Amino acid sequence: MSNLSLKGKVALVTGGSRGLGAATAEALADQGADVAISYVASAEKAEAVVAKLKAKGVRALAIQSDQADMTAAKSLVDKVVAHFGKLDILVNNAAIAVQGKAVDDPELDTVNLDRQWQINVMGTVATTRAAAPVLSDGGRIIFIGSLLGNRVPFAGAADYAGSKAALIGYAKGVARDLGGRNITANVVQPGVMPTDMSASVLGDDVPEPLLDLHPIRRIATLAEVSATVCFLAGPNGGYMTGGVVDVAGGLGI
Template sequence: MMIKTLSGKVAIVTGGSRGIGAAIALRLAESGADIAITYASRADSAEAVAQQIRAAGQRALAIKADSADAAAVRSAVDQAAAAFGRLDILVNNAGIFTGGTVEQVTLEDFDHIIAANLRGAFVASQAAAAHMGEGGRIVSIGSNLVGRVGRAGIGLYVMSKAALTGLSQAMARDLGPRGITVNIVHPGPTDTDMNPATTERADQARAAMAIPKYGEPGQIAGLVAWLASPEAQYATGGTYTIDGGTNA
């Protein structure tokens, strides 16, 4: 039986209706936290995750909020805190991918990925920090591509995650005096519906790994759960790469 290290805590996971976000939401619930998740369009998937959280014995709330819509993101955080009476943990997981070389992408592409992957995390963090006290946790999901850009055509995505890394480190300084930790997790190739482990590109990715296999969402969730736990109270401003040794 899993120890309830987060009993009595409340977490919000943005983009929690599928993939890594869903795994994080469920792992935090198994650790005893009540969970709010946000989703952009897949209400059925979000409600399915919420039902799994309730089955684990925790309260759950699914809130529609596109990460590129600053007002919706701020409202979602405030709704979660109001519904559960407190807010202890924020996981900035929501994001998008836009492919294309520097000659191909547009200014609109640039603005949209910054809005979704960086501004959304900033707004959520700012809103969450207003509700958090001593022991608050903010964890953002980045990408191991920040450390090693392995192919062409991913510049906008890498840029947004690199900026998110800098933001996380800066917020660790800002919020540390209040006892709130801020960290970022950089997953490598992880088997989800957006990045399946069964494609030709996946075979190429495995060739670059020290452990030649795709990660599982639950493995990313386990690291996030540790960062959210009391054991990680002295860990802040950190970047944690979990990518099977791709960047080694």
């Protein structure tokens, strides 16, 4: 049941046309927030998400923006502020996953691995920098990391894990920089989720050996992860900053 604890707030969810981004956008709207989402190419999917958000009685907007292009970040944030009048919550969700080969593999796909760093780290940094000056005092920044940011229980994920680990240090620095304005910055670290990105790496079924690494022997639901994001975005999350919250069923403990 909705408690509308975010009514009057404006949120931007990057990569919000599908997967966890779309689920998070809907969860924020369920709590009353007006929501902008960014997308790269899936205009039809993005507009479908916007229609769902508007059906919940909130304002919503989809903005095409490629996070691989660091110069696009300011335009994205400016469009959000121009449309809604302000920005209170930034969810840095947009990312890609390139995994599967060890770093000593002679056929390592370095081009796409470098693009992964560009999107997952530099693009996130650019969006955060663009948002920081205009974010409302008392605002929230939530980075979607990965459990692989501090535990790597299988091979072939070095660059992806490194890109997500970088977010932890960056979020802590942002928390220090913006704490004087009561702006919080935290990292939510999911494990495996039912998303297109996970399927592109693992296939349609989660391998049994990977499930065996989970004390809670299943993958996360998108609702569980997005609920954690909403908590950090909401009024009860105001004294948590520089934190890292795992939503991963104990994977790797």
